[in-house]
Amino acid sequence: MNNIRALILTEYGGPSAIKISSIEAPTAGEGQVLVRVQAAGVNGLDWKVREGYVRDAFPLQLPTVLGIELAGVVEAVGAGITQLRKGDRVMGPRGGLGAYADLVAVDEANLTLMPDSLSFLDAAALPVASVAAWQSLNFAGSVQAGQRILIHGAAGGLGGFAVQYAHQAGAVVFATTLEAHADYVRGLGADHVIAYDKEQFEASARDIDLVLDYVGGEVLNRSWSVLAEDGVIVSTASPAIQANTPAGRRGLWFMNTPDAARLQSIAEDVAHGRLQSKVNAVVRFDELPEAIERNRTQPQIGKTVVNFSL
Ligand SMILES: NC(=O)c1ccc[n+]([C@@H]2O[C@H](COP(=O)([O-])OP(=O)(O)OC[C@H]3O[C@@H](n4cnc5c(N)ncnc54)[C@H](OP(=O)(O)O)[C@@H]3O)[C@@H](O)[C@H]2O)c1
Structure with missing residues (x-):
C-alpha cells in the first residue's frame, strides 16, 4: 500500500485535535489530477474548522484532512483531463478541505499553471487569499475610481491584496492595522x-x-457608523452579518469560489512584480499544528506557508 503524510482533524477542539498521520494515497477521479504537494498555505479557516466554529457551514465527517490551498506537481491524471499533464507545476484551491497531504486529488478546473518564475512557496500563498480579496472587493459592484473604501484586517492575507487592488483601481483606501504593521500597509498603497x-x-x-x-x-x-448613506459592508469574517444588518443598511456575507482564470492573472502580476505577495513565515510539515494555532493567537502580516520538502 502506498502511504503518505497527512494532517488530520480527529475531533473538534484545540491544537491537540490535529495530528500528523499516515494515510492511503488517493487516486485521481474523473476530471481530477493527482498533485504531489510541494507547499500549502495556512489560513484562518484551518483553526475555525478545528474548533468546530464552522461545522454548520461545512459539515464534516471526521477524521478528515485539513488544508485548503496548495502548489505542487501533477503526478497523474484521471479520466477526462484535457489541459494538464504529468509534470506540470500547478497551484490552486483544493475546493473543500484536504490540501495538507503529500498527494491530493484536485478538480482540474480549480488548478492553474504556475508562472515559471514563481516558487512553490510563493504560489501556495495565493490561491485563496488573492482571489477571495478580488471577489469580495468587487462583490457589491465593480470597484470604482474615487470610491472611499475601508479595509479592516489590511495587513492579513486577504487585506494585503485588497489594499493593492483598490489602490490600483483609483479608490481612496482607508486601512486598519496594528501600528507595527502600518508601514507595510502604507507600502501597499493605502492612503489612510x-x-x-x-x-x-x-x-x-x-x-x-x-x-x-x-x-x-x-x-x-x-x-455601520462610518458608512455613507448608500454604502455597503461586505464581510468574509462574520456570516451573521446578514441577520444583524440594521434596518435600511446594506450588509453582505461573502464566500469565495475557485476562479482559475483570475488566479492565473494574479499569479502573473505577482511574478512580474505588479502585485506584492507577502510570505511572512515558512514552516515544516510537522510544525503545522503550531502554525495553525499561531494564526489564531497572533496573526501576522501576509501569509504562512508550509514547505513539504523541509
Ligand atoms: N468567506 C470567505 O470566502 C473567506 C475566505 C478566506 C478567508 N476568510 C476569512 O476572512 C478573514 C481574513 O482572512 P485572512 O486570511 O486575511 O486572515 P489573516 O491573514 O489572519 O489576517 C487577519 C488580519 O486581521 C488583522 N486584525 C486583527 N484584529 C484586527 C482589528 N481589530 N482591526 C483591524 N485588523 C485586525 C490582523 O492584522 P494586524 O496584525 O495588523 O492586527 C491580521 O493580519 C478571516 O476571518 C478568514 O477566516 C473568509
Whole structure:
C-alpha cells in the first residue's frame, strides 16, 4: 500500500485535535489530477474548522484532512483531463478541505499553471487569499475610481491584496492595522492607515462607500457608523452579518469560489512584480499544528506557508 503524510482533524477542539498521520494515497477521479504537494498555505479557516466554529457551514465527517490551498506537481491524471499533464507545476484551491497531504486529488478546473518564475512557496500563498480579496472587493459592484473604501484586517492575507487592488483601481483606501504593521500597509498603497491599537477608526474614516470586513465581531459592529448613506459592508469574517444588518443598511456575507482564470492573472502580476505577495513565515510539515494555532493567537502580516520538502 502506498502511504503518505497527512494532517488530520480527529475531533473538534484545540491544537491537540490535529495530528500528523499516515494515510492511503488517493487516486485521481474523473476530471481530477493527482498533485504531489510541494507547499500549502495556512489560513484562518484551518483553526475555525478545528474548533468546530464552522461545522454548520461545512459539515464534516471526521477524521478528515485539513488544508485548503496548495502548489505542487501533477503526478497523474484521471479520466477526462484535457489541459494538464504529468509534470506540470500547478497551484490552486483544493475546493473543500484536504490540501495538507503529500498527494491530493484536485478538480482540474480549480488548478492553474504556475508562472515559471514563481516558487512553490510563493504560489501556495495565493490561491485563496488573492482571489477571495478580488471577489469580495468587487462583490457589491465593480470597484470604482474615487470610491472611499475601508479595509479592516489590511495587513492579513486577504487585506494585503485588497489594499493593492483598490489602490490600483483609483479608490481612496482607508486601512486598519496594528501600528507595527502600518508601514507595510502604507507600502501597499493605502492612503489612510489607521493604527487600531492607537486610535478608533471612527475618528478618521467617514462617508465610506464600501467596508471590507476581514475581521468581524466588534470591528464589524462599529463599522455601520462610518458608512455613507448608500454604502455597503461586505464581510468574509462574520456570516451573521446578514441577520444583524440594521434596518435600511446594506450588509453582505461573502464566500469565495475557485476562479482559475483570475488566479492565473494574479499569479502573473505577482511574478512580474505588479502585485506584492507577502510570505511572512515558512514552516515544516510537522510544525503545522503550531502554525495553525499561531494564526489564531497572533496573526501576522501576509501569509504562512508550509514547505513539504523541509
Ligand atoms: N468567506 C470567505 O470566502 C473567506 C475566505 C478566506 C478567508 N476568510 C476569512 O476572512 C478573514 C481574513 O482572512 P485572512 O486570511 O486575511 O486572515 P489573516 O491573514 O489572519 O489576517 C487577519 C488580519 O486581521 C488583522 N486584525 C486583527 N484584529 C484586527 C482589528 N481589530 N482591526 C483591524 N485588523 C485586525 C490582523 O492584522 P494586524 O496584525 O495588523 O492586527 C491580521 O493580519 C478571516 O476571518 C478568514 O477566516 C473568509
